[in-house]
Amino acid sequence: MRDIDGHTRVLGLIGDPVEHTGSPAIHNRLAEKLGDNVVYMPFRVGAKRLEEAVDGAYALGIEGLNVTVPHKVEVMQYVRELDDAALEIGAVNTLSRIRGGFRGYNTDFSGFMRELDSVDIQVNGRDVIVLGAGGASKAVMYALKKLGARQTFVLNRSIQKAESFFGGVKDTTILGFEDWRRIPEGKYICIQCTSVGLSPDDNACVIEDEGFYDLVESAVDLIYKPKETAFMKKVASHGGKAYNGLRMLVYQAVTSYEFFMKREVPEEIAEELYNELDS
Numbered sequence: 001m002r003d004i005d006g007h008t009r010v011l012g013l014i015g016d017p018v019e020h021t022g023s024p025a026i027h028n029r030l031a032e033k034l035g036d037n038v039v040y041m042p043f044r045v046g047a048k049r050l051e052e053a054v055d056g057a058y059a060l061g062i063e064g065l066n067v068t069v070p071h072k073v074e075v076m077q078y079v080r081e082l083d084d085a086a087l088e089i090g091a092v093n094t095l096s097r098i099r100g101g102f103r104g105y106n107t108d109f110s111g112f113m114r115e116l117d118s119v120d121i122q123v124n125g126r127d128v129i130v131l132g133a134g135g136a137s138k139a140v141m142y143a144l145k146k147l148g149a150r151q152t153f154v155l156n157r158s159i160q161k162a163e164s165f166f167g168g169v170k171d172t173t174i175l176g177f178e179d180w181r182r183i184p185e186g187k188y189i190c191i192q193c194t195s196v197g198l199s200p201d202d203n204a205c206v207i208e209d210e211g212f213y214d215l216v217e218s219a220v221d222l223i224y225k226p227k228e229t230a231f232m233k234k235v236a237s238h239g240g241k242a243y244n245g246l247r248m249l250v251y252q253a254v255t256s257y258e259f260f261m262k263r264e265v266p267e268e269i270a271e272e273l274y275n276e277l278d279s
């Protein structure tokens with residue numbers, strides 16, 4: 001534990017629940033590595049107190065906050081400024097202190113882009129299959145379009161929900177999971193964004209049908225617990241490359257920290273942090 005003194009600055013996370021979050025461990029470890037006099041705390045905030053919490057955090061001089069479920073959309077009303085990407089994605093997971101309030105960012109999409117880059121998955125001109133249409137998929141879809149994906153197929157349990165999120169998006173086809181055979185033959189990048197397969201349901205997989213995995217050349221499962229999900233195992237057993245979401249988690253945290261502290265985090269420190277968490 002670092003010494004806390006009169007100069008110590010405060011960062012945190014607001015959400016409900018917050019008990020299972022890994023963010024305090026990541027951010028406090030980052031602060032330690034960088035020698036910054038700052039602590040990161042979890043704050044459980046109910047939906048009705050969100051505005052008060054944001055105003056109160058500003059009044060207390062809190063430097064920055066991460067925002068998690070269920071506040072990522074609602075918090076957009078309470079920021080002083082909104083980053084363009086966050087506005088387009090429709091969700092904020094990072095508040096960075098500015099004069100008069102906070103500026104809202106989305107670092108999930110940038111974390112995802114940094115993960116793709118670090119595992120050398122090149123999206124430009126490629127066709128991509130996205131499994132799931134929740135909050136995480138919105139950030140993923142934004143990143144895929146930004147990176148120049150050609151066509152995207154979004155498969156979701158609730159087609160209606162997927163339509164409401166991505167119905168108007170160019171070169172995007174929405175299907176149910178059972179309709180995967182309607183995807184033209186070929187080799188795809190596949191991003192698994194549902195919560196199916198998350199520990200303790202390690203053996204669950206959103207598409208059980210083995211034939212689907214012949215379409216997958218490389219894949220990212222946004223889940224990182226367990227380290228190798230049932231989805232990743234299926235991709236690998238059909239000759240594809242599969243990565244979990246731990247890099248995305250680390251990079252979104254690092255990017256948030258950069259916004260909070262208005263400083264750069266050297267790539268070696270991010271890599272070191274990833275290796276420690278991966279061990």
Ligand code: ATR
Nearest residue numbers: 132133134135136137156157158161193194195196
């Ligand atoms: P996140 O913010 O992590 O994306 P979310 O917005 O709750 O979380 O989205 C969860 C995703 O997992 C959704 O795509 C959800 O499907 P629905 O939109 O149909 O609800 C998907 N999901 C969760 N449980 C599922 C299950 N048992 N089978 C299939 N999809 C599931």
